[in-house]
Structure formats: C-alpha cells, structure tokens
Amino acid sequence: MTEEFFTGNRAAAEAAKLSRTQVVAAYPITPQTSAVEYISQFINNGEMKANMIRVESEHSAMSACVGASLAGARTFTASSSQGLQLMSEVLYFASGMRVPTVMGIANRTLSMPVNIWADHQDSMVNRDSGWIQFYCANAQEVLDNIIQAYKICENEKVLLPAMVCYDGFIISHVAERMDVLTQEQADMFLPEPNGSNRPLLDPKEPLQFGEVVYPDWYPDFEYKKHKALLESRETILEVAREYNELFDRSYGLVENYLTEDADIVFMGLGSLTSTTHWVVNELREKREKVGVLKLRVYRPFPDKEVIETCRNAKVVAIIDRDIGYGTTGMLYPDVTRALYPLDERPKCLNFIVGLGGKDVTPETIMNIYKISERALKGEEVDTVNWPDARIYD
Template sequence: MTRQLLTGNGAAAWGARLAATDYIPAFPITPQTEIIEALANWIDYGEMDTRMVTMESEHSMITAAGAAAATGVRVFSATSSQGLLYAMEMLYTVAGWRAPFVLTNVSRGLAAPITLESDHNDIVAARDSGFLQLHCSTCQEVLDNTLIAFRLAEDKRVRLPVIVNLDGFYLSFTREPVELPEASAAKEYVGEYDPENIQFRASAPVSQAVAVLGGSPYSYFRYETHLAVQNGLTVFNEVADEFAEKFGRQYKTVEAYRMEDAELAFVMMGSFSTKAMEAVDKLRDSGWAIGLCRPRMLRPFPIKQFQEMLSHIKGIAVIDQNISMGMGGVLHTELMAAMYGQPDAPVISSFIGGLGGRDITMEEFFEMANTARNAVEQGQAPSPRLLYSENELREMRKLQSIAKVERDELGQSSGENSGGNTHE
C-alpha cells in the first residue's frame, strides 16, 4: 500500500481501475469530468484493460451501463447534477433490470439557477430509484467505497446498481493523502463478477425487463427490488468488515464520531461532515457532550442503526445540504420518521445549509449546537432554519440592484401585483 495525494475525482477513477472494470460508458459534466479524463488516459496508455465509450447523453450512458451489466460485464460510470437528472428515467429502469454496476455522482446543485458548486439535491432526487447510495466525506472514502460498492452491487442478495457520492469541489478537486491498495489485493477483494443467469448468450435466450399488466405482478417485482435494497444493510456490513480485515479501514452504514457519552448530536452527510467533526472536537474542548452521527448509506436507510445510535441522545441538529421544496431538509424528514415513537425520542432541530457550496462556518456549527441544546431545554424544536446571514442578504440586495430589481420592492413580503412590470 502506498499513500499518495489524490483528489476525490482521482480517487474515484482509481476505484474503477482497481476494481478491474470492463466497461465505462461516459459523458462529461463538471465537476465529474476529471474522472473520465483520468480513466481515458489510462486506457489510452494501456494501463487499464477497459473499453470506454463516450455516449451522447447521460440518459444513453446509464442505458448502456445497465445493458452491459445485464450482458455480464463489470461496469463503472460517473456523472453529476443535471446529468444525474437527465438520466433519471434510466436510473429507475436499470435498477429494475437488476443490473449491478457502480456510478460515481459528484454532487452539484441543480438548476435553476444553474451553478457549478456542491449540494445534495441531485443525489437525494435519485433516492427512490433502487440505486443504493454510499456517501463519502474524504477522498480515501471515495476510493474505498468504490471498491466496496462493486461488492455490494454484485452480491446475490442485492444485485442492484450503487451510487458512490462525493461533493463537487470540496472533494472532487481537493487533494488529500489517500492510501492506494495494491492492485492485486483490490482485485482479490472485488473478485470476479458473476452475472448468474441474468445475461445475454446465444445458447440461453432470455427476455429481460419485460412489461407487466396489472398491479399485482408489478407490486411483486417492485417490492422484491425494495427488499434487495434493504438487504444492502447486511451485505454492506459483511463486505465492509472484509474490507477492514484486508485493508485496515472500517466503514459503517452510519458513522459515529465521539458519540459515546453524547447528549447532543449533529447529523449530516457528505464532505462538510468533517467540519462537523472539527466542531465536535472544539465543543468538547469547551465541555459540551456532543458527537456526530453521519449516515454513509442513505439508501437503504439505516433506521435501526439510527435508532440505536440516537436513542440516548437528548437533542439533535440535522444539517441538510439539500432542500425538498415545500418540505425542507430530506435527511431531517427521514430521521424524524426513524425516531418518531421511539421511547425518549430526541428533540430534532432542522438546519439547511451549504446549498450551492455555501460555506458552513465553525461559528455556525457552534450556534447550531446551541440551538439544539435550547430546544432540549424547551422540549420543542424551533422552526427549520436556513443558514443565511443578514450580511448575505445585504450582498444579495446589491446584486439585485444591478439586476434592476426595483429597490423599493425589496423586502416587501406580499405578492400583490402592483400593476404590471415596473422595471426599467
């Protein structure tokens, strides 16, 4: 094993390489493109025995990925943001094919307004597709989880595609020390892909992914997929343990940081959760009993693990880097569903922050902890809070004045029509 500096994109590419991927359908999109650039280079210089095809869209890319997996080869692909959404129809479709492969998603906020920077609305939109989801917070995790993802996807009890998620910029373009497993050890760990009887061969005709008429057979097939996704929890633990044995790094479906005697906890996922770890350290230095609970898996949702980890906790600050329009943070909603009705359920405060790559400062983590503690004292969670400062709004007003949003209209809270367009 050698330790070297890799970006998150580099780590993802290494994951695909070390897993002895056979086939990579690709399509460029920022901030994912470096992954396919690295892979294309390795293939061109004979360092990888892999076929790569640049498709004409992500929709086609996922179709080709699923079709190749359903023919019996090991497939990797990568996308981001708008690309993931463009492929959305096929995400559901190829999961239904029970086609196992690994897709890296480099999280980036969704249009409109279009942006290049990171948040999780793209990946949470793929929540219900049948893809399993692994969320990374360091470049090392990106590499390791890519290898684990192949095992997870190809396991008989699962046999579904898996998304490995990393944040744009904060991981994709950021270099960190990453321990690179030996190629032979990685290959041994991932093993050969056995497509079983789900493959196309001249000697064994099969009609795959045929239509159904009537809700009953449909319910059967869909629920079987759900059960397979749920099996992902057990399978993940097994293959992660095996990974730990081989490579010395242990991964859990829900990661705990300094949760032992904690009374309060942050709950968040993605690369900003390392900032939450930093906040936990600093708060602990000041005498707080606080920890971080970080789901690695969003699908399957590790309900039991959450319940076990959070049952003794008094107050929680959930930080969502996503927003479900008209509801709020997705992780918050899901955690509420997991904790409702539990004895001594914690008071759960909701925060939405880091949208479009907005920084979450250390002071904000402290303040969120403070809010969560106050909520425990009052026995009631406050209204969900967007991490957005007065100063940011002031800056926004400056931009709006350039955009010729009438100054006197700013701050008006009613949507009354003042009689047409009053702009210049």
C-alpha cells in the first residue's frame, strides 16, 4: 500500500490500471473527465497494457466496451452528464447481454439550463438500466469500489455491469490523501481476466449475442436479469469481506454511523453523507440523538439494511441530490417502499439539495435537521422540502 495524494479522477484511473483493464473506450471531450486522460498517459508510459479506443461519441464508447467484453476483455469507460445520457440506450444492451463492464461516473447534472456542476441526476435517471450502482464519498472509495466492482461483476452468479459514481468536482477534482494498493496486492485480490465463466465471441465457435426474443420468452429474460441484480447483494458482501481481510478497509451495502439509538436518521448517497457525518458529530456533542445512513450500493437496493436501520427511528430524513420531476426525489420512494411493510413506520421526509453543484454545507444539513426536529416534536411539516432553493410562492 502506498500513500498518495490523488483526485477522484486519478483514483478511478489508478483503479482501472490496478485491475489490469484491457480495453478502455472513451469520447475525449466534455463531459469526459481527466480519468481517461490519466489512463491514456499510463498506456503511453507503458505502465498499463490496454487498448485505448478513441470513439466518436459516448454511445460508441459503451458499444465498444460491450463488444470487447463479449470477446472476453476486461473493459472500462468513464462518462457523466449528457455523455451518460447519450450512452443510455447501450446501458440496457450491456446489462441485457450480461456484460461485466465497469464505468466511472463523475456525477454531474443534466442541462438545461446549462450547468456543468455536481448532482446525481445523470446516474439516478439510469438507475433502472440493470447496472449495479455504487456511490462514493471520497477518492479512497472510488479506488476501492472500482477494484471490487470487477470482482463482483465477473462473478458467474452476477455477470452484470457496474457504475461507480462519484460527485463531479467535489470528489473528481479534489485532491486528498489516500492509500493505493500495489499491483501485487491488486493481483492477489483480482485474478487476471479470462472470461472462462461466460459465453464469448469466438470465430472458432460462433455464437450470436443480442438476438430477437419474442414476447413469449421476453419476461423470462427480464426476470433472470432482475434476479441476478437482486442476488448480487450477496456477492457484493462476499467480495467486501475478502477486500477487508486483505486490505483492512471495511465495506458493506450501507454504512451506519451512530444510527443505533438515533431518533432522526439522515440518509443519502455520495459526498454529502460525509458532510452529514460531520454535522452528526456536532449534534451528538449537544446530545441530540441523530445518525447517518450512507448507501454505498443503490442498485440492488439494500432493503434489509435500510429497514434494520430505520425501524427504530422516529424520523428519517431522505436527502436526494436529484429530483424526479413531478414526484419527489428519486431515493425517497425506494426508502418508503422498503419501509411500508413495517407496522410502525418512521416519519419519512424528503430533502432535495445540492442540485447543479449548489454546495451542500453543514448549514444545509442543519436546516434539514431543524425541519426533521419539528417533525419529531409532532409538528406538521412538508413531506418534500427544498432547503437550499429560493422558493417564490
């Protein structure tokens, strides 16, 4: 393990290198990140043996990853925002053809109005594409999640693609201290890719991928894909245990902090959970019973863990850095659905914050706390709140 001072993008590139990724396909201009720029430098320096395919769009980038993956290669790409949207069609091809590719996403909003800054809109609207989704709170998690993602995705019980999401700029461009595995350590954890546990494109034994499936059989395919994603939770946990044993860094589907006796549980994805953790420390010093639940994995949705954490809470503050226009934030209904079967449900509030890069500060989280505290005391409060927006009613 070496101590380094890297940005999230650099961490993603290092992870792709340590994973001995063989094919990287990327579209090299905005909204691309420096992750693939670092990778092309690694290849140029001879530090990484991979083919870099410079494609003409993100749609082609994902298509190239799918093709190379079907030929047995370990593949990587990175994108965000409008780039991810252009890729959207092929995301479903990747999961439908059960391709174990991994993608880094420096989360950024979707225009219009034009905005290049962080929120989760881009990956959240693709949450139902059949991909595993990880959300990171710092550069260390970007590295660890990408390396683990390959091991999870390539497991024959899973064979699905994964997105490793990290907040644009707030993680992607912030340099911080982190520990990087050596190549020997990475090799010990992640065996060389060989594709031997799945059907591959091979001229000697031709197979057809992406064929037509008529209605009578279509639900069967969909069910299998859905079931594989649901059941991938066990593999995610297994791989996390193995990673922890080797490198002493602990991961689960979620991360609980002081939630056990908490009356108010804050819940969210990505870097804002780290700032929330800080606020929880401040509030605990004033003997307020609060905790934070960070979802590391959003797909498959960790129902069991969310229920376990929230069943004894009185208020759950669900923080969305995205908005499902016309309904609520996108995390909110996942949580309320998971908690619905409980006989005694906590009050679930939704907070839409940090859209288009609005800084999520300790003050933002304190405003969420104040509203949640009013609900805790039995006051009527709005279900969906926009604490950092100017509301012109």
